[in-house]
Amino acid sequence: MPSQPGPDQWTPEGLLVRIRFANLAGARVLLYARALSDGQASSEYGVHCLGCTDTWTMTDSRSSSTTYPLNFLEGRERANEHAGQCRALPGPLPGRPDDETATGMITTRIARRQRDHGFSLHVSDFTGDRVLLQRTDAWIHEQLAAIADRRPDLLAITTDTTSTGTTHVYHRVQPHPSTRTQATSAR
């Protein structure tokens, strides 16, 4: 068995780690992006602390009511700020979940985000899960197709082919069956 890489080499599958900070106890705080199919980094970033295991993917909701995915500079600032105040000891590197567990994580994330209105889903919506998920964008897209087959109440996929022959795939989270939820939560 190959020896496990240390926290200074470890890169979760499907990601690019751009900067590793050290917190006050030496635990690494990763600034990461998704690895796109051409090997470039995504424009959305995530921050994950291997000490306290907290993750950030969005701009600060305390200073603005509108939040959006962290870009490189915002992610770097967040990681640096957290590293300067977190005292959690370095923990073990997260193990790679098996396929069934990873698919379950994706399904749970979609179900938690379900609202009383439908909305489109993007692979970047899973940025905060990726350090634990350890899967590529392509793998996640395959699972989304399988989930849409299995759970049409949860996720719908539509495709649109342009006149130039380019096919776009759209993922849409289906509205929550809110009438039933309200009936049970009204007790």
Ligand SMILES: [Zn+2]
């Ligand atoms: Zn931390």
